Amino acid sequence: MVTLAEVAQHAGVSASTVSYVLSGKRSISANTRQRVEQSIQELGYHPNAGARALASSRSNIIALMVPLRTDMYVPVMMEIAIAVATTARIHGYDVLLLTGEEGPDAVRRVTGSGLADAMILMDVELDDERLPLLRETDQPSVLIGLPADTSGLTCVDLDFGATGALCAEHLAMLGHRDIAVIGEAPAVYERHTGFAERTLDGLRSRSRELGLRVLHRPCEGGYDAMAVTLARILDERPATTGFVVQNESAVEPLLALLRQQGRAVPEDVSVIAICPDQVATQASVRLTSVAIPAQEMGRHAVEQLIAKLDGHGEDEVVLIAPELTVRASTGPAPSTS
Amino acid sequence: MVTLAEVAQHAGVSASTVSYVLSGKRSISANTRQRVEQSIQELGYHPNAGARALASSRSNIIALMVPLRTDMYVPVMMEIAIAVATTARIHGYDVLLLTGEEGPDAVRRVTGSGLADAMILMDVELDDERLPLLRETDQPSVLIGLPADTSGLTCVDLDFGATGALCAEHLAMLGHRDIAVIGEAPAVYERHTGFAERTLDGLRSRSRELGLRVLHRPCEGGYDAMAVTLARILDERPATTGFVVQNESAVEPLLALLRQQGRAVPEDVSVIAICPDQVATQASVRLTSVAIPAQEMGRHAVEQLIAKLDGHGEDEVVLIAPELTVRASTGPAPSTS
DNA sequence: ATAGGTTGTCGAAGCGCTTCGACAGCGAAA
DNA sequence: TTTCGCTGTCGAAGCGCTTCGACAACCTAT
The missing domain is CATH 1.10.260.40 (lambda repressor-like DNA-binding domains)
Incomplete structure (x- = not known):
């Protein structure tokens, strides 16, 4: 050597x-x-990386903690991870991949050993165990997601509240009156990750202003679960003509079921998905959707972190504004006359 | 500190x-x-990690190079990455995430700087640029995937040849005579990653022995592409009753299209998917499938690597035997009488 | 011509750890 | 009792780099 x-x-x-x-x-x-x-x-x-790290007490490594479980939005996670790695390299950093499994211990280990100069946490819970540690240490960090108390923390996330509101507005504008939200799997709510709730809150409060009636049902992914959920919804609110789907793996089943029941999209019912663009464009109907800007989130997180490492950079919550793209799955509500 | x-x-x-x-x-x-x-x-x-690395010339880090592009099997990649990270931690190693973007330079950088003790490469092409470097260096490495020339290399992969054969056998046993393979997107073949070809070879040669007629068509994911592909297949071989799908994002569209055309699964046509179990069980029909054992591949790769780092451990090609799980999408061929 | 400021280079210290050789202390074998 | 071989501990060297202070050499302003 x-x-x-x-x-x-x-x-x-x-x-x-x-x-x-x-x-x-x-x-x-x-x-x-x-x-x-x-x-x-x-x-x-x-x-030599080790010698450099020892002498300068800078490893030029950013730790990225990804969720271990894969019950949710895996492609989004992957996309974020890749965006983080790519952006980090541009700034001369490498990325250390940690799984959520180790939990707070991983944070201690990494900050304690100087393995990484900074860290990015994904899949943050509302009251995450790792947050106190992050507040104590002077090692910079950025969260992707929004905990309940953001004081002293830097966070990057999609503005899910605005996302919900946007969906409500679009459907209201098209004349829909009764809408249903197909939410994430119950486990996601129990885990208190917050984003699902924020979407719902935003959607509900805007719906109230616009005079929409909202039914919300969590839903496991898959065909069977979706069938049960849809049946319940139509049973309780037969007049439902608008759907907002937040669970990626419920999208295609929902479309199949509607088709099967002779409900045309978008003539009879409208569907908005909250999902990556790729999913929206590849579905059996090109879906009107609010995109989850995975790449942007990853890039943003790294840039915030680099700013902090370079001395400038404040604690700050960056909420990315949602964008709704109209495709072929939404249209005017059928006339009730 | x-x-x-x-x-x-x-x-x-x-x-x-x-x-x-x-x-x-x-x-x-x-x-x-x-x-x-x-x-x-x-x-x-x-x-302190740096000091330790300097003094011992061991970083206790394994580099993992993931593909940058996301046109294919993203969940599988993610699952492998997570399995790698988890297994590595068990053995006291951390994982450095590299994207394929840097190409051979990343290999040089990592081996040259002592950033990592060993590396795992995913998405290996048949004639991958990085291979000569790996053969030169004395840093251990494991490939996930199979290049054309495996001499001096350690590889882990699903036995895609056997996978193809298995699909042929299952359909033959059920009495099907004309089968179609819905392959990966053309780009995947152009990239020469090999696994798609190996599947096809295995399937073709076993089909020949069993007297099956095979039609192979690559297919971009998504509904529209699948519609075109299916139409062509049924036009050329109207008697086709068995489908093998290797492109995850073509699965659901295919099922929807068959349903739409009044072809019942599995009564009229049988469908086998080569995909992760999660996809197979969540589809609108519970799919007979050959699973892609992502976790096992990741775990295996790390264990091979650790063995090499510890001195034992040979260069070796480990092909994981495929397993076909029968679910609700395959059944006896309709009688031709 | 001289004082003061730049610019470019060097030597040495030290980052926190691992590891080698040395060796004190001790019980077992002679 | 002496000798040998363990076992457990220590001191010191050194891994390859960064960084600080020192200092020639030169330029500019007096």
Whole structure:
């Protein structure tokens, strides 16, 4: 393995000079710089990460804690993770992948050992066990998701409240009066991740203003669960003409069931999905949807973190504004006459 | 930050003794060990990762290179990644997440800098650019996937050849004579990842032995693409009664289309999917499927790697035997009489 | 010509750990 | 009793890098 010292010798300068060429923290004559860079090339030198971390107490690594369970939005998680990794590399950081499994211990371990300079947490619960630790430590962190108390924390998330409101507005505008929300699996609510509730709150309060009647039903993914849920909804509110679906794996079953029952989309009923664009465009009906901006969330989180690591950067809650894209699954409410 | 030296002082022993307690590389009296462990507890000591890496030239990190693109099997990739992270932690390793984006440079960077002790590559192409580098370096690595030339490499993958054969056998046994394979998107074939071809080869050669007629059509995911593909298939081979689907995002569209055309599953046509169990059980028909054992692949890869890091462990190709689970989407071929 | 400020380079210290060789203390074998 | 071999502990060296202070060499303003 090639070391700094060898590069220095090869270039006929001191080790510290090579270090300064690499870091740019002191000015170096063009001549020297060039000689050093050439030696680096020729010898194929790569700085040793451990030595660097030890000497500078900076690892240039960002830890990313992803949820262990895969009962929900896996593609979104993956997309966020990849966006985080890509953005981090642009800024010269690598990404350490932690699973939620270890819980708070992972936070202790990483901050304690200097393995990473900062961390990003996904799948944050309203009253997450890891938050007190993050508030104590002086290691920067960013949450993807919104806990109950955000004081002293930096968070990035889609504005789910506005998302719910947006869905209500769109359906109201089209003349729908009775709408149903197909929510996440009950387990998601029990886990208190918050985003499902926020969507619902936003949707309900806007619906109240607009005079919509709302029925909310959680729903496991899959065909069978969706069949039961749909039957219940139509039983209780036969006049329902608008659906908002927040559970990705309930979308296709819902469309199939509606088709089967002879309810045309969008002529008889309208459907809005809250899901990644890819899902919306690949469904059997091109879905009007509010996108979950996974890439943007990942990129944002990293950029906030880098800002903090560089000294500027405040604690702040960034809520990304939702965007509703109209496709082929929503239309005017059927006339009741 | 608490250091080894502070722990040593607190426990009234030398630094090296603390180190030996931690590593267990020399015998320590029960008494001393206990005092040291208590000091570690009380002070909340965590060894500094950088210092450790520098002194021991072991980072205790495994690099995992995931594909950047998300046009294919994202949930599988995620599941593998999580299995890798979980298994690695069990063995005391952390996982560094690299995207395929950097390509061979990432391999150079990681091996050169000692950032990681070993690496796992996913989404390996038949003639992957990264392979020569892996063969040169003495850093252990494991591939998930199978390149054309596996000499000097360790690989883990599902036995896709056997998977194809298994599908053919199951359909033949049920009396089907004309079968169609709905393959991955054309881009997947162009990329030469191999697994799709291997499936097809296995299926074709077994079909020949069993007297099945096979039609193969690649297919982008989604409803529209599937509609076109299905129409072409039924046009060319109206007698087709068996389908093997290897593209996850074509599964649900296919079922919807068949339903729409009045072809009952499994009475009129049988469908086998090659996909994770979760997809198979959540589809609108519970699908007979060959599972993609993502977790097992991830776990296996890590264990191979650890064995290599520990000195035992050979270069070896591990092909996981496929398992076909019969569910509700396959049945006897309709009688032709 | 001299004082003061820049610019470019170097040497040395030190980051926190692992590991090697040394060695004190002790019981077992001679 | 002496010798040998353990066992348990310590001190010191060193891993490869960053960074601080020092200091020539030069330029500019006096």
